[in-house]
Amino acid sequence: MMRRDIFQAIADPTRRAIITLIALQAMTPNAIAENFNTTRQSVSKHLRILTECDLLKQEQQGREIYYSLQLEKMKEIDIWLQQFRKLWETRFHQLENVLATIKKQKK
Amino acid sequence: MTQESVFDFIVNKPEKKVLITMEFDADLPLVWDAFTKQEILDQWYAPKPYSSRTKSMDFKVGGRRFYAMVSPDGLERWAVQRYTSISPKTNFKFFNVFTDENENPDPHGSDWDLNFSEQEGRTRVHISIYNESMERMESLMEGFKIGYKMTYENLKEVLAALVQKQKQA
Numbered sequence: 001m002m003r004r005d006i007f008q009a010i011a012d013p014t015r016r017a018i019i020t021l022i023a024l025q026a027m028t029p030n031a032i033a034e035n036f037n038t039t040r041q042s043v044s045k046h047l048r049i050l051t052e053c054d055l056l057k058q059e060q061q062g063r064e065i066y067y068s069l070q071l072e073k074m075k076e077i078d079i080w081l082q083q084f085r086k087l088w089e090t091r092f093h094q095l096e097n098v099l100a101t102i103k104k105q106k107k
Numbered sequence: 108m109t110q111e112s113v114f115d116f117i118v119n120k121p122e123k124k125v126l127i128t129m130e131f132d133a134d135l136p137l138v139w140d141a142f143t144k145q146e147i148l149d150q151w152y153a154p155k156p157y158s159s160r161t162k163s164m165d166f167k168v169g170g171r172r173f174y175a176m177v178s179p180d181g182l183e184r185w186a187v188q189r190y191t192s193i194s195p196k197t198n199f200k201f202f203n204v205f206t207d208e209n210e211n212p213d214p215h216g217s218d219w220d221l222n223f224s225e226q227e228g229r230t231r232v233h234i235s236i237y238n239e240s241m242e243r244m245e246s247l248m249e250g251f252k253i254g255y256k257m258t259y260e261n262l263k264e265v266l267a268a269l270v271q272k273q274k275q276a
Contacts, residue, residue: 081118081125084125085116086154087154088114088116088127088129089114089116090154090155091151091152091154092112092114092129093112094150094151094154094155095129095131095141095151096112096131096132097151098141098147098150098151099131099132099133099137099138099141100132100133102133102137102141102147103133103137
């Protein structure tokens with residue numbers, strides 16, 4: 001499974017809404033999808049991304065799969081730090097590009 | 108660019124510091140300019156799709172950079188960086204604090220210390236950020252916090268309620 005970072009998970013408004021929703025109670029994908037004005041497929045994709053970030057866990061109950069929140073993953077400070085890291089990583093790559101462009105113009 | 112890029116991010120919780128190391132395939136004067144000239148800073152300082160808009164900048168001790176992170180839908184998050192020390196092409200320090208659009212600052216900010224060095228045409232930048240409270244580390248987040256804040260306030264309440272429920276069970 002591909003590793004994703006938490007920043008990516010919460011960068012999307014639908015995913016943030018899913019987190020808030022699931023924080024209240026474990027829910028099936030259908031029940032989650034009912035809360036959104038979007039396709040079942042798109043909700044599945046969001047659930048997959050959140051699961052890959054270890055923010056959600058799946059539990060089989062009878063024939064249904066329930067998604068719930070991994071509370072221990074939601075430690076706020078660590079999430080902020082993760083985001084801050086991501087912010088600087090993005091800045092780093094953007095600056096690399098800017099520098100490369102300036103160097104080319106100078107030649 | 109033949110060499111691998113260098114990016115390192117370390118959190119030192121006891122010292123309440125974040126340490127960032129970056130290395131660029133460019134000479135020192137250029138990298139120094141990229142951190143100290145507003146026309147270059149605004150090209151990279153905001154993570155896309157956000158944009159950085161420097162309203163005024165006076166790079167000297169006692170001067171400041173007053174700028175905003177602007178979200179794609181036009182929301183602005185203002186901050187000011189007040190320069191406290193400058194050693195050209197070697198080091199500069201500033202105090203960073205969030206403000207409103209009239210530059211009225213929040214009560215708490217963070218201290219930034221940036222070091223520059225060059226070796227064989229590559230330039231290394233070390234950034235040390237000190238925040239008096241790790242709990243306020245989130246205040247280091249700039250404009251792109253805007254969209255998350257509401258959700259997090261909600262989420263915090265929801266989680267607190269949930270933890271309470273678990274305790275009672």
